[in-house]
Amino acid sequence: MTYIGATPVRRRIPVVRYMPGIGAIWLREVKRALRDRGQLIGGFSRPLLWVLIMGIGLNPYFRGEVYGEVRFVVPYTYVQFIFPAIIMLNIMYTSVQSAVSMIWDREFGFLREVLVSPLPRWAVLLGKILGGATIATGHGCLVILLARFANVPLSPGDVVVGIAFMFLAAFGLTALGIVIANRVRTFQGFGVFANAVILPLYFTSSSVFPLDPALTRAQTAVLYPEWLVLLVRANPLTYAVDSLRxxxxxxxxxxxxxxxxxxxxxxxxxxxxxxxxxRKP
Known part of the structure; x- marks a missing residue:
């Protein structure tokens, strides 16, 4: 606490002091995403296609199937099994693609104007990531609306805990998108590079096919090659998808x-x- 004359003035911690600026950047990111009809259509159509085509199409081949000499049975239908993974897919696409705004702002000079403001760079970055994470979490919630069609019963507590975890995952994935945008300076390059990151991360996260850690290495080798198992276990997204399940x-x-x-x-x-x-100039 400091004093001006005889009047005590309470110092505000930096996060509280910069909250209005962070909130303004967050709101700008959210408004821009809500005005993008293509992003909203993708948020609806992507999970719908996965649930109806991928989930229902492969469901008859999943329950009780025999792979090689190992019988692997998951006590759920295939639609139920991939339902949490579809949520993560929607979050991934939206989180990483939201970083395109960084390239847009850099190209058209808005980022330069923000960086010369009194707002520190960490606050600018936090506002942009929070905005992208909010939109990505909203797109994940669009998939939750399909829970009834996937025959996944959800309690209010499950939904609250799930949304909190989805936001945490979306925050990390949006930050990953910003990292990519800082290294790839063009819109075209970002799109190609982002897809080159999203698809391998998703398909090696045990999202589409189960990986049972209770099986021995010899049994697992019957199902998948060893290099693929190592990739799945090393992929951080594997454990995020597993938490949602x-x-x-x-x-x-x-x-x-x-x-x-x-x-x-x-x-x-x-x-x-x-x-x-x-922080680099």
Whole structure:
């Protein structure tokens, strides 16, 4: 506490002091995304196609199938199994693509104007990431609306916990998108590079096919090649998808505590990398 004359003046911590600026940048990102009809259409059509075509189409081949010499049975239909993964897919696409605004702002000079304001760079970055994470979480909630069609019963508590975890994952993935945008300076290059990151991350996250850690290495080798199993286990998104399965369908392939821990590390790590790049002139 400092004093001006005899009047005490309480100092505000930096986060509180810069909240109006952070909120303004967050609101701008949200408004821009809401005005983008293509993004909204993609948020609806993408999960709908996955649930109706991928989920229902492969469902008869999933329950009780025999792969090689190993019988692998998941106590859920295939639509239920991939439902949390479809939520993560929608979050991934929206989070990473929201970083396109960074390239747009840099190209048209808005970013330069913001950076010369009294707002520090970490606050600018935080506002943009929070905006992208909010929109991505909203797109994840669009998939939750399809829970009835996927025969996934959800309680209000499941939805609240799920949305909180979705926001944490979206924060980390939006920060990853900012990292990509800081290295790829063109719209065309960003689109190609972002897809080159999204698709491998998604398909090696045990999102489409199950990976049972209870099986021995020899049994797992019958199902998948060893290099693919290593990629799945090394992919941080694997544990995020697994956490969503634990929340929404009460099924975990790995230790339930790994998902939140990995998501926190991913969010903090990518934010620090993005901040390091963002501080460069």
């Amino acid at each position: 634990g929340i929404f369908i009460d099924f975990n392939q790995f230790d339930p505590s790994l998902g939140p821990l990995v998501a926190f590390c991913m969010a903090g790590g990518f934010f620090l990398v993005a901040l390091w790049d963002f």
